[in-house]
Amino acid sequence: xxxxxxxxxxxxxxxxxxxxxxxxxxxxxxxxxxxxxxxxxxxxxxxxxxxxxxxxxxxxxxxxxxxxxxxxxxxxxxxxxxxxxxxxxxxxxxxxxxxxxxxxxxxxxxxxxxxxxxxxxxxxxxxxxxxxxxxxxxxxxxxxxxxxxxxxxxxxxxxxxxxxxxxxxxxxxxxxxxxxxxxxxx
Amino acid sequence: xxxxxxxxxxxxxxxxxxxxxxxxxxxxxxxxxxxxxxxxxxxxxxxxxxxxxxxxxxxxxxxxxxxxxxxxxxxxxxxxxxxxxxxxxxxxxxxxxxxxxxxxxxxxxxxxxxxxxxxx
Numbered sequence: 001x002x003x004x005x006x007x008x009x010x011x012x013x014x015x016x017x018x019x020x021x022x023x024x025x026x027x028x029x030x031x032x033x034x035x036x037x038x039x040x041x042x043x044x045x046x047x048x049x050x051x052x053x054x055x056x057x058x059x060x061x062x063x064x065x066x067x068x069x070x071x072x073x074x075x076x077x078x079x080x081x082x083x084x085x086x087x088x089x090x091x092x093x094x095x096x097x098x099x100x101x102x103x104x105x106x107x108x109x110x111x112x113x114x115x116x117x118x119x120x121x122x123x124x125x126x127x128x129x130x131x132x133x134x135x136x137x138x139x140x141x142x143x144x145x146x147x148x149x150x151x152x153x154x155x156x157x158x159x160x161x162x163x164x165x166x167x168x169x170x171x172x173x174x175x176x177x178x179x180x181x182x183x184x185x186x
Numbered sequence: 187x188x189x190x191x192x193x194x195x196x197x198x199x200x201x202x203x204x205x206x207x208x209x210x211x212x213x214x215x216x217x218x219x220x221x222x223x224x225x226x227x228x229x230x231x232x233x234x235x236x237x238x239x240x241x242x243x244x245x246x247x248x249x250x251x252x253x254x255x256x257x258x259x260x261x262x263x264x265x266x267x268x269x270x271x272x273x274x275x276x277x278x279x280x281x282x283x284x285x286x287x288x289x290x291x292x293x294x295x296x297x298x299x300x301x302x303x304x305x306x
């Protein structure tokens with residue numbers, strides 16, 4: 001059964017069919033919300049609110065776009081409203097040289113999976129919200145630029161430019177705190 | 187602005203990003219579905235007809251129902267007392283039209299009254 005058929009099922013009154021969408025997309029939804037809100041409690045509230053909004057407005061969903069894109073746009077908008085932060089305000093200058101010194105955490109060996117996750121999380125949290133979000137959308141689920149533009153409301157060239165900067169900043173922050181070899185990034 | 191990026195670099199970035207993915211807590215799905223089902227239940231309780239349309243149909247049924255009962259009584263009475271010939275006379279049809287007109291005007295007044303009350 002494809003997603004459009006499931007949407008039709010929900011619209012005809014079978015609410016339990018909606019569980020598929022919750023189960024499939026909740027992890028990415030919470031990741032997006034977390035990037036914007038900055039804490040898990042708010043992210044959970046945002047995701048819950050977004051799913052309820054999506055359910056209420058399911059009749060407006062047009063199958064020209066993917067369900068995930070439509071849902072993530074709702075999550076994005078809800079999170080922005082909830083956190084009341086300006087995501088695309090001028091570039092926050094990150095002081096790379098003052099980045100937390102994580103190099104003490106055993107620089108000799110390669111980091112374990114858990115430590116590496118911590119490093120990536122830390123670097124993403126130090127980046128401007130919008131940039132971290134773009135990297136998340138682009139690399140975590142391989143969203144094409146067009147879909148990212150649709151989720152964030154930016155235009156495609158803008159997304160490309162911001163992605164370029166975000167990638168560069170991510171790399172710089174990573175190298176400032178860790179050797180790339182350590183985290184397995186050659 | 188030109189960027190030289192290799193596939194390996196993209197792959198590595200992808201791996202790093204995926205390692206930092208967040209996982210939704212187990213009870214989140216339950217919370218969401220619970221809220222959605224509660225909303226669905228509440229929406230179903232609402233009757234499909236609005237209060238306004240119910241009132242309109244009730245008035246229509248009451249007034250014209252009474253009119254048809256009265257007309258049936260007139261036809262029956264006229265047939266039994268004055269015979270079949272009377273039913274084709276202009277006097278009889280005049281009576282039928284008069285009764286219909288009175289009830290129609292009554293219904294019109296009811297609608298007007300409802301409309302004015304709603305506006306107020």
